[in-house]
Amino acid sequence: MLADPSAHAGPAPGAVLRAGMSLSAPIPAARLPASRLPSGNELAARAARYAALEWLSRPVWVFDIDGRCVHWANTPALAVWNAASLAELCGRDMGQDMSESVARRLAQYQNDFVLRADASFNEQWTIYPGGVAVSLNVRFSGHHLPDGRMSMLCEAEPVGMVPPESLRSVEALLHTAVMITLYDQGGAALYRNPAARAAVLSPGERLQDRIGSTAAFTALARSLEQHGVGTLTLAVRTPLGDRWHELSARRCKDAVTGQEAVLVSEADISAIKHTEERANFQSLHDVLTGLPNRAHFAQRFVRAMEEARAQSLEAALLLIDLDHFKDVNDTLGHAAGDELLVAMAQRLRHARHGTEVLARWGGDEFLVLLTSPRIRADLDALHERISVALAAPLAVAGTQLRVTSSIGVALYPQDGETIEILLRNADLAMYAAKERGRNTLAYFDGHMAETVRSRTELEKELRQALEREEFEVYFQPRVDVATNRIRAVEALVRWNHPRLGLVSPAYFIPACETMGLIGALGLWVLAQAAHQQVAWAAQGWDLVVSVNLSPRQFASSDLLHDITEVLRQTGVNPARMELEITESILLGEDQHVLNVLRELSALGLTIALDDFGTGYSNLAYLQRFPVHTLKIDKTFIQDTDANRSLAELIVSLSNLMKLTAVAEGVETQEQLDWVARRGIAQYQGYLYARPMPVRAFTNWLRNHPVG
Template sequence: MLPQHHHSVPPRLRMAHIIAVGLALLVATVTLISMEYASLRHNMTNTMQVQMHIMASNLARSLLHGERVEANEVLASLADAPEIDAAVLYDMHKNQFAEYARRGSLPHAPKVRIKTQAQHQTDLHKSEIWQPIIYGDMQVGMLYMRSNMKGLYRQLLWYIGTTVTVMLVTLFAAALLLSRLQRAMLKAEERAGFLANYDTVTDLPNRHAFNGRFNSLLENARQRNTVLALLVFDLDDFKVINDTLGHDVGDKLLHLVAQRLISAAGGKDTVYRVGGDEFAMILDQPVDVENVDAVANRFIRTLAQPIILNDRNFYIGVSIGASLYPYDGEDAAHLLRDADAAMYYAKSRGKNNFQMFSAEMHHKSSTRLVLETEMRVALEERQFELYYQPQYSLPDQTLVGVEALIRWHHPQRGMLHPSSFIPVAEETGLIVRIGEWALEEACKQAMEWKSLGATLRMSVNLSGRQFRQESLVNTVTKIIEQTGMDSSLLELEITETVLMEDAETTITRLADLKSMGVHLAIDDFGTGYSSMAYLKRFPVSRLKIDRSFIRDIPRDADDVAITTATIQMAHSLKLEVVAEGVETKAQLQFLLEQGSDMVQGYLFSHPVDAQHMTDMVLTGKCKV
């Protein structure tokens, strides 16, 4: 089910936010205007007081000597101060001695108050000051001055206009910013909602969305007593693409695969991405549930068509498993487990097919899970051990090398051979850690034998998963440095099938390893599909003929022909040949006649532990 989209902020709520901001700005504006008014009044009063002091000092002598004309001239200088409307000079008898009035006659004279200290009084229309006239230490009169408020109000009006303009601009900017912040928050919430429920690579609903939808449909199915089908998809060998071409190409390909799956679903059902290359779909319609096989095969056919990316054709197989509610389980966990088990069974049946869950699959799935857990413990507790099978040169049958083969000392099941656990290690990725451990142990052992005077080539198998690791060359380099391994004694074996998965990338990686002095061999040669053109370009030094071709020699004419042709071809390419699985003297004689360079097999020795191999190393030679 798709997540709900967020709605935009309601207009009323947005208007309420703007009004709140406007009210805050209004309060701020009124406060600032009030403060400015008080400041202007204070400044005006201070200015008048300064003027009064100056006037008082200039008028004191005129008043004392009765010089009215001079006193009037002094007051007349107030004409340069437009805010002063009137000024009156009184003697100590409260008689008017001199005066000044702007624009006409002096207004009604104020009631004379002889004060010994300066006083002022201000209202909305005027400001009045009484200033004593002091000459020496004696008061000789009093000066009255009245100022208008026009200048103050002009300044205040300019301030109000400027402040209101600034506040309106601020309100507009705040409204705009608020709107943008709200949109940004909405986008962030929508993005968070998308990330919580959708996969960013494929744009499909993710595991979180799947879990919610699956549980909801299960509950509905319980109430209605209906049937559900759960399909789990896993792309076949998709990790090869990530390992060889990089995750960037892998992600682009996943997006194209998702589009194919959506197309196959037909818009009726939702496809979910629940893991790296895993997808899921829930069928809750009776017709679809009855035809799960048909639905699954529709997806297989859809993905069978090549996907074009970067001018290359990619063929993506898909293994599909399905489980049914309530027959295979009654909760999400069990149904998922059973669908996974069916999917893995589909892979074991050759991949690119569909399987319904059965009880047998559950047993195999449980066994696989237990084995994976036990292998992790085995790595920690060092339950793995390397055995070594000797390799002998022909025709002198001199011991020249060994192949390292892993064994597992299982606490309950005893000694386990690789075939019983390596396939699961490959699937789970544990093979990378196991392979690194094996390579390090083999290098240490080779250096120990070298210290005893035996110079043997150590042959170590690389799994397909290991070889596809981008860090392979760095890993090999690090192990060689840590163990002090003579790289000329190290041989890495890679199967023919793995080499041909991405031949161009393989050539580059092999060249990097070759440049380190490491020898390279193609293991199980003849079981894959090597191109001669590529085989000439691979920087390998040996071909190992698979034991399946040696087993029936010299009785089987086809095996004789294949082995003979392989040896001749290898020698024409200046490659050495190692024949595996030699068990009889007849096989050995045939290989001698055909010119095989080396042999290994039970005729000479089974794989043995390090101690037994050391005894053989000290002997140095084995004749049959």
């Protein structure tokens, strides 16, 4: 019954609408402004123009849609409208109390008359001349006024008494937001209520055009044929753009012709649909970055692996961790950390070539799934793009940052076939990349699992190491380049593990940071170093002792109290103690950091900036903060002459600002010669002496010049 005949939609028989007060003549009737009232000559001209219609026995009038008034009426129409004369009727302002629904309906008529010269509509209207309800069957057709505007020719017949429930149903049909359309067997519209008419692009739109999808239309037709009803939820094109509608259809009879028809109601559910879409998007995407989240990535992983197996492709899971991200959170705050994550997510998006699946796994970790017939080559290219994209300078919270990443890679199928196994192995590889110095990529291998098990065991033992006094402070001298005399010593903590022997701080310090032990350990090292300074000074070696201060220690609210207590209990001269801080500490809120550093300086302590030139280097720090010593990172000292330009700039700036420049990691005579030529004041490194425990260092001091 929903074939696709070529017949054009005809008139709308049986349509029922209630005009309400919109076309009424209340007592007293609202009048048009004097400037709009027709003159006697104009009324005479209208009477002459429509003389042929004057003698019709049924009421006929011309309604000016734009002007919201009657343009002309015959004598029976004057009676229907309870008007004393044509002048009185034409002077009524019928737009003053016109409802918005009726106004929209009249605009629809006008538009349809413009589109189709033969368009006409039959509807039941109720008018209220003099406040008395009069129900009429009215035929509306288009009519051009002398000035070219489209008006409406109305031909009416009384319908007698109308039951109240019928009038109320008319009112509901007129004002409801539900779109009601009656279609014939071919899908042509026989009638649309105002809401339905407002939602179509063309009056001639058929049901099959409305649905759009051939498959959906066929399914609806089958449901109507078998069950007499059918429903669809679909996107439809409307004058307001694409909207989501819930469509309900049922078979019925056309009340005028008795032919089979389909009554369709549509409700706009766009707001609900968009809410569902947002909820669905949020359930599958990270709120902060907009990237797919864990659940979404897991879904994409399953599909990608199916495609990889079908096409005999290899795959790789990359776990990307931003280096030193915790320093940004600890110093600049979590809002700045979030800003950095959003920027890095955007850069990772641009680093893809379109086929890789990218997701945020959590914290500062991102995942990339790559499938390829030549996985190693494509991985190398992807790693290069990621490194370049992330490393570009970035301004966060008013601070210039340079970000690197450590990447762990697990290959499919050799390193695992499930997301759980691949992710675990990529995580192991990522930690291996960090242990190799960060800013690199590491592939998983079988030995990494054993390394992680060892690290986990060591973390457990770390918690008891302080209580068991397994830590020991070693000391490394800092030497004057010109005189080769010892000017200071740096205190370096070591862990004497009862089973493994001496454990490198590069291994256990990050674990202490993660476990929250760094504060207690750092304070213990400071106390040991202060005690030793006092002891050496008593023996005639009044050396400056330098102690590292971690970002977590610096951020502690107890920092000043703890350091003051150490100075008081040990009796050390604060001027002979130096605190080494990293650049990341200076990334925090300027005023807070400045206040803390000033208070430390007020205690008599000196401040050294460690590993300068790496990470988030910013020479402007040196002007804002009370820094006394600048330690140039060993990577510059141990590099070739061609790559030492930044180190030379740092040295020049140190000299200009009267800071003590210290070269770290001097291991060869060639490196020392370069340091000497650049006028660097002091150096430390294996070329002169390795770190030594206190007893060995004290004995060593007896044979080396101090001061």
